[in-house]
Every structure is written in structure tokens, then in C-alpha cells.
Amino acid sequence: MDFTFTPEQDALREQARAFLAANPEPSWKELAELGWTGVSIAEEDGGAGLTFVEEAVLLEELGRALYRGPFFSTVAVTLPALPDDLRAEVAAGETSWTLAFGPLVPDLDTADRVAIVGGDGIYELEGAEREILSTTDETRPVGVVRGGDPGRRLADSGVLEEIRNRTLAALAIEACGVARRALEFGIEHASTREQFGKPIGVYQAVSHPLADAYTRLELARSLSLWAAWCVAENDEQAPIAAAAAKAFAAEAAVQVCETAIQVHGGIGFTWEHVLQRLYKRALWIESFSASSSTLRAEVAAALLDATPAASGFVQTPVSLTQGG
Amino acid sequence: MDLRDTADEAAFRGELRSWIEENLPEELQGHRGGAARFEGEAMRGWSRALHEAGFAGLTWPTEYGGSGASYTHQAIFLEEMARAEAPPHVGVIGLGMAGPTIMAHGSEEQKARYLEPILSADEIWCQGFSEPGAGSDLAAVRTSARQKNGHFVVDGQKVWSSFAHLASFCILLTRSDPESTRHAGLTYLIVDMHAPGVDVRPLTQITGEAEFNEIFFDGVEVPAENLLGEIGGGWQVAMTTLLHERGTLGFALQAALAVQVRKLAALARDRGADPLQRDRIAREWIEVQALRFTNYRALSKLVKTGVPGPEGSISKLVWSEANQRVTKLALELLGPDAALAEENAPYGGYWQHQQLRSRGNTIEAGTSEVLRNIVAERVLGLPKSR
Numbered sequence A: 001m002d003f004t005f006t007p008e009q010d011a012l013r014e015q016a017r018a019f020l021a022a023n024p025e026p027s028w029k030e031l032a033e034l035g036w037t038g039v040s041i042a043e044e045d046g047g048a049g050l051t052f053v054e055e056a057v058l059l060e061e062l063g064r065a066l067y068r069g070p071f072f073s074t075v076a077v078t079l080p081a082l083p084d085d086l087r088a089e090v091a092a093g094e095t096s097w098t099l100a101f102g103p104l105v106p107d108l109d110t111a112d113r114v115a116i117v118g119g120d121g122i123y124e125l126e127g128a129e130r131e132i133l134s135t136t137d138e139t140r141p142v143g144v145v146r147g148g149d150p151g152r153r154l155a156d157s158g159v160l161e162e163i164r165n166r167t168l169a170a171l172a173i174e175a176c177g178v179a180r181r182a183l184e185f186g187i188e189h190a191s192t193r194e195q196f197g198k199p200i201g202v203y204q205a206v207s208h209p210l211a212d213a214y215t216r217l218e219l220a221r222s223l224s225l226w227a228a229w230c231v232a233e234n235d236e237q238a239p240i241a242a243a244a245a246k247a248f249a250a251e252a253a254v255q256v257c258e259t260a261i262q263v264h265g266g267i268g269f270t271w272e273h274v275l276q277r278l279y280k281r282a283l284w285i286e287s288f289s290a291s292s293s294t295l296r297a298e299v300a301a302a303l304l305d306a307t308p309a310a311s312g313f314v315q316t317p318v319s320l321t322q323g324g
Numbered sequence B: 001m002d003l004r005d006t007a008d009e010a011a012f013r014g015e016l017r018s019w020i021e022e023n024l025p026e027e028l029q030g031h032r033g034g035a036a037r038f039e040g041e042a043m044r045g046w047s048r049a050l051h052e053a054g055f056a057g058l059t060w061p062t063e064y065g066g067s068g069a070s071y072t073h074q075a076i077f078l079e080e081m082a083r084a085e086a087p088p089h090v091g092v093i094g095l096g097m098a099g100p101t102i103m104a105h106g107s108e109e110q111k112a113r114y115l116e117p118i119l120s121a122d123e124i125w126c127q128g129f130s131e132p133g134a135g136s137d138l139a140a141v142r143t144s145a146r147q148k149n150g151h152f153v154v155d156g157q158k159v160w161s162s163f164a165h166l167a168s169f170c171i172l173l174t175r176s177d178p179e180s181t182r183h184a185g186l187t188y189l190i191v192d193m194h195a196p197g198v199d200v201r202p203l204t205q206i207t208g209e210a211e212f213n214e215i216f217f218d219g220v221e222v223p224a225e226n227l228l229g230e231i232g233g234g235w236q237v238a239m240t241t242l243l244h245e246r247g248t249l250g251f252a253l254q255a256a257l258a259v260q261v262r263k264l265a266a267l268a269r270d271r272g273a274d275p276l277q278r279d280r281i282a283r284e285w286i287e288v289q290a291l292r293f294t295n296y297r298a299l300s301k302l303v304k305t306g307v308p309g310p311e312g313s314i315s316k317l318v319w320s321e322a323n324q325r326v327t328k329l330a331l332e333l334l335g336p337d338a339a340l341a342e343e344n345a346p347y348g349g350y351w352q353h354q355q356l357r358s359r360g361n362t363i364e365a366g367t368s369e370v371l372r373n374i375v376a377e378r379v380l381g382l383p384k385s386r
Helices: A007-022 A028-033 A052-064 A071-081 A084-091 A157-192 A204-233 A238-269 A275-287 A292-304 B007-023 B041-052 B071-083 B092-105 B108-119 B234-246 B249-271 B275-305 B310-339 B346-358 B368-379
Strands: A097-100 A113-118 A121-126 A129-132 A142-146 A149-156 B125-128 B144-148 B151-162 B169-175 B186-192 B198-203 B212-223
Touching: A007 A052, A052 A071, A052 A157, A052 A204, A071 A084, A071 A097, A071 A149, A071 A157, A113 A149, A121 A157, A149 A157, A157 A204, A157 A238, A157 A275, A204 A238, A204 B275, A204 B310, A204 B368, A238 A275, A238 A292, A238 B275, A292 B249, A292 B275, B007 B071, B071 B249, B071 B275, B092 B108, B092 B125, B092 B169, B092 B186, B092 B234, B125 B151, B125 B212, B144 B169, B151 B169, B151 B186, B169 B234, B186 B212, B186 B234, B249 B275, B249 B310, B249 B346, B275 B310, B310 B346, B310 B368
Parallel strands: A097 A113, B125 B169
Antiparallel strands: A113 A121, A121 A149, A129 A142, B144 B151, B151 B212, B169 B186, B198 B212
């Protein structure tokens, strides 16, 4: 058992953090030049041949930086449905994708092409009209598609389970990145802001909620990395790990942001402070795909019911025992 | 990153699992914790069996009679013991606290005298740290140790001392310099619990059982060779003890909580649960997984770097609060039957007992308030509150 990152994964995280700090709004082409769009794409298709764990490293940093662009919708969501030739285009930074698997389509403003779930498979949607909707989180626009025709058949609907697992695991680790940055703001403010002649972090009414925020974040991160590893390894626990991670991490991120806002007092409530953006991303993550309570209902069904609900869970791996 | 057991870990786990299956006496399986966990000759026999199989003091160096095993094997051992609902070795304080402290600070004579009987469960140890006026604030201890004619004379009172009624020895934190305050002037002694002037009185707790005791010391003579570390250096020695208290404990706690949640799910299947209760059961299952993988992260870092990761500091805090919620949720599932106790209650009163016992979880071995201070100050680097 080894639950640490490799030196290469740590280096990737450092590179990502430094790059995004210097380039807050990178283009798709720039991300491709860094090799990020092709992380898990095979080397013969121009990718790096790595795994979802490396993609999770990037998604955490992209969440932290509140990146706006089609990375989530292309890499986390649509990639399993793409045939090799289209993957090569993604790795080269020539195209980005999003998938219409619900009424609200993520990253519809920036994604070049749209895939759609229909009948027995996933198809490219051609000739559709796009409408970008006004959203609370301005860094993660969604839209709706109207009309259009199914074009090339991309994949069998069998990939939907993998897409679901990747989507949930990606949202979970992104939530951890959002929460980490909010917590850092909270710690910084509590350490430097003085009232009654002392830094406010001296007061346990301030420090204990921050300790709790840290605790929820670390638990969320453990679940998210477990889910990421399960997805990368195609482990039989991937469906329940991804559901558990998203359910927990989304709520944790919302809570951490709320704590950070409260610790900041008035400034935390202003438009000017970045906390409001982090908070809105956390709320977006909580609402997207499946809410925490919906996912917990699926977990409960897997734990308590003789026949699993129509949740996509494989029943056997839901093991309550340790190890093995 | 590979969350599977290595071949070596899987072999150890498999071997251990079958050993427990073959050797755990039926009457000891499914122990419900509390006072039952250390009473009776059968428990002594079980501890001896663990020792003979090499599972007592797993991480102790071989020169002191241990197995010199890795932290990972220790974690697997704790997981498997909890999973099988096997009671722990009765020498909890000796194995986890007194032994490692003697290894770190003791003389060769002390190591030769005390370590082996801890492993074999021939001698049980208790801890004399807390006092009526020194709980979370350990540096406020007042129990005195005067030097007189080449020995120490101990007077004072200790409290919340588990195993004291069974113990041969006590690791005792005293104030040897009456003029001193706080961390200076403390001295760490090994005290024979059968010496004249030692009086142990059990404390009946919220469950109706007596797991811990008060210890009164009235002019107790302690030989000079029972000094551990330096006179006046007791605080540093005590910190070694507390460091070991928190060591790999997290694995035992998390594995026990996993068993608790498994029983909660069985209870819900047995007696039904409404949608809101199902949501909370799912929450607790998710939380146990979170705790488990957080422990794995901390362990991996410890194995790779020799230093435990900061994640480990939240383990006991999370476990204690989760165990309180889980046991209370079980009572809710029992409905009006929750009011019954012991043999009149479903499952022999298991959940009623567990729920009451769990109130101690957020107090013993570091209160949740102290643990939050530790996270805030040592992990987050916030300014100190005192």
C-alpha cells in the first residue's frame, strides 16, 4: 500500500501551480503545449500515456486557480467517448469537447465540439444552436443546445459508467483545490487581522472553525484521491468511491468557503474579494451532475438494499470490511 | 500510488486473519469494549497467545523482544484485530506508552527488568498523569516527589487511570521541585502499585462500569533507580509517552468504527430505516472511508519519510465524533426499544452501552477542544491561544 504521489506527480503539481499563477487565463493550445490535454491519451496518439491520477493533480490545481475553459468538459467528461483519431486532436490542442448528458451543458461557451448521448450510443452533435446561460459562477458557464443532428457515432453507451465515474471524481478533486485556496485565505486573514489588540486567530471561536475546515478538507481529499486512483485503475470500487468523494468533497468545499467568508468579516462578503468566486464554484460543483443527497441515496441503496437501485453501482465491491 | 496490499502485506494479512480465526476463543469474540475488555483470566491468556505468536509489540525492536515489524504491518494488525472483533492485548498502556518510553529514556537495567513482562502480559501498567487539578493542562501536576535518604517519597492524587486496579506498575508524572511551576521541576517515575501507601479506588462511570480509577499516594517510597530520565526532566519524558499514545492508534479506531458502521447497516436492514436515516447511514459510511484513506495517507508518508503527515492529527478527533453520531443513530433506529437496557434490550443492550461509552471518546486521550487547538496551532500555524 502506497498512498503518496510520485516525484513526477509532485513536480506536475508545482508546474501547474506556477503556470496558472502566471497565466490565469490560458488558451486550449497553451494547455496542449504543456501536455495537459493529452495526459491520459496514448503516446501513439500524441498523449503522455499517463493516468487519471495525473489528471486529478491538474484538476485540483485548475480548481484552485478557478480556471475558465473546456478542460473539465473535454478531459474529465467526454474523453472516454472519443475514438483514437479525435483523441489525437485533443492531445494536439486542435479541438476541445463537451458532452450534453443533461439539459445544462458545461463549458459550452469554450468547447469547440459537442457530443450528445442518444439511444444506444454517444454521437457528435452537428448543426445545433448554442445558447449560453447566465450563471452564478461566471468562471464555469453552462448552456443549452437546440436542434442539430447526430453526426458521427463516437462510442457505445457502455462508456457512460466510466464517464460518470470520471465526472464525479473530477468534480470532487476540483472541489478540494477550491477549498484549499479558500482555507489559505482564512488562515492568512486570521493570522494577520488584529482586533482587541491580538490577531483574531488567537480566539478559539475563530481558530476552531478553521481547524474543522481543515479537517473536512483533508477527509475530502482522501476520498477524492481514492476515487481518482479507482478510476485510473478501473477498480471495481470506482462507482461507489466516485459517488462518496463527490458527495463529501462538494459539501466540504462549500463549508470551507463559508468558514473563510465568516472569518474575513465584511471583506469576505464583498464582490472585490476572490472568496466569492471560490464559493460560487463550490456551489456549482455541489449542484452539478448529482447533488450530495442524491449520491448518498445511491450509497445507502448499495449498503442497505438486497438489490441495488438503478444507480450504476456494481453491488459486489461495496465491501464494508477493511483491507483485502 | 497503489492502494492495494503489496504481496508481502497481503501475505501478512492472510496469515494473521487465519491465526485470529483459529486462536480467538469464542467467548472473547465480539467483545463490546468497556470494562469487559480487560477483566478475567481468558483475556490474560489471549494476550499471552498474541505474544507467543509474535503479535505483541509488533513494532518493538527485536532486541527488546518485539518483532521489529514495519508501521504498515502494525496498521494491518490493528485493522484485522478490529475487523475480527478481537479484544486487544491487555497491556495497552505498557505496549503503547510505558514500553516505548522506557526504550527511549530508560537505563539498560530498566529495559531488562520491565520490557519482557509487558509483552507476555505478566505485568500490566497504568498511567498516572491526570490529576483533579491537571486535566488538559498537564503541566499543572502537583503530586509531589521529595528526595529523601536516596529515594523519592510520593504524595498526591491521580485520576482517570485505566487498568490501575490490575496494574503492577504506574508511569507517574510528579513535581520534584516544590518551588517550580509548569513544565520545569517535573520528574517521571516508575511506581510499584503494590508498594505501601498506594490506594486504588475504582470510579464508576456513565455506563455503570468501572474502567478507570483514582490513585492515592500517601508517603509512597520509590527507589532512586525507578527514575526515568533526569530529575526535573519529566516533561520531555512525558511528551515521548503522549507521542506514542497517538502513534498508529488511528488505525485501531478507524477499523473499530468500520465495524460499528457495518453493524449499523445490519441494524437498519433488520429493523428498517426511513429516507432521512438512510441518508445519515450513508454519510457515516462515507466518513469511515474518508478516515480510512486519511490514515493511509499519513501512514504512507510516515513509511516514506519517517515523519507522519499532518493529516494524522485529525484522526482521533474525527473518529470520536463519528462514533458518537453512529451510536446515537443506532438508538434512533431502535425506536422505543432504545429505552431498554442490558438483557431486556435488543442485541443485549449493545447499542445503549456503546452510545453511553462514546461520550468519553471526545474527552479521553486529548479532548476535542485540545485537539482542535493542536490542529489550529501546529498544523495551520495560527497564533497560540495561550
